[in-house]
Amino acid sequence: MFNSFGNILRLTSFGESHGKGIGGVIDGFPAGIRIDMDFVQAELNRRRPGQSLITTARKEGDKVEFLSGIFEGKSTGCPIGFIVWNENQHSNDYDNMKEVYRPSHADYTYKVKYGIRDYRGGGRSSARETISRVVAGALAKQALRQLGVRITAYTSQVGPIRLEENYTAYDLDLIETNPVRCPDPVKAKEMEEFIFKIKGEGDTIGGVVTCVIKGCPIGLGQPVFGKLQAALASGMLSINAAKAFEYGDGFKGLKQKGSEQNDVFFNNCGRIETKTNHSGGIQGGISNGQDIFFRVAFKPVATVLMEQHTVNLDGVDTTLKARGRHDPCVLPRAVPIVEAMAAMTLLDFYLIDRTTQL
Amino acid sequence: MFNSFGNILRLTSFGESHGKGIGGVIDGFPAGIRIDMDFVQAELNRRRPGQSLITTARKEGDKVEFLSGIFEGKSTGCPIGFIVWNENQHSNDYDNMKEVYRPSHADYTYKVKYGIRDYRGGGRSSARETISRVVAGALAKQALRQLGVRITAYTSQVGPIRLEENYTAYDLDLIETNPVRCPDPVKAKEMEEFIFKIKGEGDTIGGVVTCVIKGCPIGLGQPVFGKLQAALASGMLSINAAKAFEYGDGFKGLKQKGSEQNDVFFNNCGRIETKTNHSGGIQGGISNGQDIFFRVAFKPVATVLMEQHTVNLDGVDTTLKARGRHDPCVLPRAVPIVEAMAAMTLLDFYLIDRTTQL
């Protein structure tokens, strides 16, 4: 049951990095939505490795093939199957990984859990799995667009370099103008140079993605266990290398008192709004119509090119040195994945909300 | 479907702050577990208001009555129904809240979502709902004890006062020796005084709960969407006032490179272990046998005693001044709730893991 995400709108994903491909089934997608295939492919391209000098040089074509559920350009309400074929299934690159457990990868935990392990490049635990999320997210975005909801994520920190201001201080239209996907061009340049340096060392670095949702209808989210923030957190923490989630003021707001942090209501020309937005657009687990924003921290990718200590399958101490290409910083590519998970969550909750009253 | 938590082990909760009581049904609890009723009540007592001068003075007896699923002192495998009756259902304290939306409460979002609102003291959005979690968590803890799993949470930050060290630096046996539930007696005193001062101002303050899980079997958690950290994050962010979740190094580790943050394996007298634990005991979404630890941030409680601006049900600007008692700092009482959510999550994943191989 754990390769599925969502309740009414539900993505079930399959596939390994070195199997035939990565795919999924999107169930519960509303009928009658016009699907822009170019947009779906553009979203996949944003996730794809090899887009710039600061990501992995590994080449993946990542063309999506839809298998069902779309007829004459529109969703039919039937499950939408899809696959992105793996072009390069040569797994000999990974032969040296067959006999050892790579540090901070899932090799060891998978082996203990399943008693069997697909050792070709991470198998199911590979970040290639996120392809299925980006496809589903691209469809969800198209449905949300009809509802006036816009989701935008960007890189707000790379290692020690970070944007100090809240999202309102930046021009989000600048995000896609640089390879780091950062709306501050000066910081973007700094980040890019930093990543390039890290790459040269054969090392990796983490950072933060910030995500903003504008135009969310009031009333999405369920009280108690299905709070909107709980669903968003679950989606974000399910992304490879994600280590933390905070929304609204998050950790930063802890020094403020309640009297400072409460978002008082006022009548804004006939519409009830809040004067501040410490809550991050969610109160009692339910969207209140203000902007929703949250931050997701990603650790450095575990694959580094220097020699590391580890053990082999028999538990004997040994060393491992990864060969070939590596991804020095996952942040730019994590941006569309964060957006995709948010889009699926919001569309799901929008559909659920329609069952609230007769 | 959103008043349920868990997959195999599933708590479904019900009840409002000023209705008849708070209760729930625990389905999927393993048969044959001896239930220590005193332990359950002790856990409820840890959550109860009025334990000390720094929590709300509101008195709640909070005696649990089990309704089914336990026979001759043991769980039968049948659903365990329970209720904690509300002793004080006088809702006249809340009459002044009937006509206004309290800032940073769920009043407004509930009203828009449902078209109807139980205005008596928060209704379903009240933190009294967490009673059901503590009861279910207390049962889960008893099952986990048989498996050698121990879950311990503590207050690690109150407003600006915080523990600077990782959990390994403290004697966790000291947690329950002070009303703040902080393992550092000096900091505990500081926190206590700070809360007392905030209380006198009629204001509130937030903070952080840190949670440590020792003895977790290797292999719990599901790859992809059911990663152990995703389930923990979802559980934690479903608690009232929770704003952030991080596990392992979380936000703090972002300045480190991959080569510094990887947890290398070594053979520790025949057992495969990691030399460091930046991963927080979870790799690829699955427990690796090391300690699991995470932190949850809680914002200040929204109910403050000073006058605040807001709007009434007609959207007209007005002011509101809460009367009576308030809870200056939710942290000490959040500690058992965090443990309860962690216990339910772990037991659920333990049961799921048993279906992995024939």
Place this chain on the structure above:
Amino acid sequence: MFNSFGNILRLTSFGESHGKGIGGVIDGFPAGIRIDMDFVQAELNRRRPGQSLITTARKEGDKVEFLSGIFEGKSTGCPIGFIVWNENQHSNDYDNMKEVYRPSHADYTYKVKYGIRDYRGGGRSSARETISRVVAGALAKQALRQLGVRITAYTSQVGPIRLEENYTAYDLDLIETNPVRCPDPVKAKEMEEFIFKIKGEGDTIGGVVTCVIKGCPIGLGQPVFGKLQAALASGMLSINAAKAFEYGDGFKGLKQKGSEQNDVFFNNCGRIETKTNHSGGIQGGISNGQDIFFRVAFKPVATVLMEQHTVNLDGVDTTLKARGRHDPCVLPRAVPIVEAMAAMTLLDFYLIDRTTQL
């Protein structure tokens, strides 16, 4: 997860026949529905033993107490908790059952499955559990009434005595005029006398409940695994003693050819209807606006008053003779339970259907 029924609208039930009571939580019930408490109680009364000479003489008051989710007479959208307290928990009647497995009861299978058994009168496997269904069904019926959906069930067979005609041949308003709940007064009298004779023998007899749903909107049901008939079948076969389910022409239609059984469409004054209704109102798993009808077979109750062979807990052959009261025919009391399961299923599918298109 198996003490829950439904998807969006979900009943989670708890309780044993000789525990404190039978109750449940109804989650996902739409907000703003006015709840007629007298109607709920009247439905419970229809299920209650001791209504006439042909049911068990066991007296059960069966007053429902709602615990949450209803405010000022209306549903709030929050979970509706409820309990019917067991008035007579004296389990000494059942002491002779502690040491043996009663034939065709769940005693043996529960013991093997759980390793522990609540031997007091069936425990969780008792038909008293259906109380929770009748309560939830009574609420669902009130929501469905707003949508113009009417659900009516009746006894159509008792042992060898059966109604030969389809439901259209009878005046369904006569159902509640006799204790058997049969719309044919002559057959009802025959059935009543037959049951009375069986009761005198200390024996039991089974039969069939027929259910008709009028006014169902077009479009309820989901293709493939969530076909409306599959959900109805699952609900009906989850009732104690139910052995079979058929809808539309069911088994009876097998001798007809496709050309005879197809329901051709025609334009009935601007509305698309079918000339016949062999399909029973469902095509491709989805309601087509015609009457839905189905039949459920119930075996004779397993508790008979004559001596029976069996084994004790050690597997040693022995005999058992039940004492006291028994229920000679479950059919009259099964009628409201069948209606309740149908009502929950339909309301659930109505809510789901609202998520089909944006």
Place this chain on the structure above:
Amino acid sequence: MFNSFGNILRLTSFGESHGKGIGGVIDGFPAGIRIDMDFVQAELNRRRPGQSLITTARKEGDKVEFLSGIFEGKSTGCPIGFIVWNENQHSNDYDNMKEVYRPSHADYTYKVKYGIRDYRGGGRSSARETISRVVAGALAKQALRQLGVRITAYTSQVGPIRLEENYTAYDLDLIETNPVRCPDPVKAKEMEEFIFKIKGEGDTIGGVVTCVIKGCPIGLGQPVFGKLQAALASGMLSINAAKAFEYGDGFKGLKQKGSEQNDVFFNNCGRIETKTNHSGGIQGGISNGQDIFFRVAFKPVATVLMEQHTVNLDGVDTTLKARGRHDPCVLPRAVPIVEAMAAMTLLDFYLIDRTTQL
């Protein structure tokens, strides 16, 4: 959520009759099971049209391609994606169906529900969808074989011709020796000739599949809503054209009294067994170790070759005459589908049962 079947073991299916193919994702399949690909293909061949003169002459190759979850011949515990490509996607055969609603098909109900319809040969409501079930069932059977569980189904009725005896009277090894899949060679011949005659008339005929499960462990099934018979009924009624389900004595046993129908226990050389098996191997919703058996009725296929009355998309009365090939009797091909649904259900419940006790 309705294109998924099962709880722990969960098949999510996709695909339309004239889209790219029919496929699915099998989640929760236990790790380490050796997969015999020839067996999977053999099962698909049993379902395939064109096997004999009495089924549709439509040719479908139906080769399965696995996409993930199997490594070096064994299941890995990761989701198993698969697809059977549609070889013949020419939908011009169906152009005359674009403008009308075929009687007793899902055309009309799909159109009302979704507002859009894939009119090419039934689209999602086509029986080709059952391919995904047969693939998943073939895997489940291989896991069940390790547990000693054997599932066998056969045709027990075709139109008016039926086997009068219970399954114990027949040699089940004879089932696959004739195209009807009937264990009584004489009746099989009669049935075959009857179908051939019906086929010549351009008409169709229904019948009954009987299914027997031997070697089922004691304890599978969940009390209350997850009774084993409820899950089996749900699975069976989700198959296209299925109209009825009965297990054990079903409708036939209604004339017997409780004293006649109870299955008394006895000690059979140290094993607790029942002397009779009216219960069909399930008591209180849980398997008791005796053979499980049930019957599923299938109506005649709706596609007949004679002219039929209907309406067009505008609701105007018209006639329709299907061209080309048709399937006179679905029974022989339904046999492997019934087995597949039973296999998935049993394996799922076996896995769930492992969570019952610590």
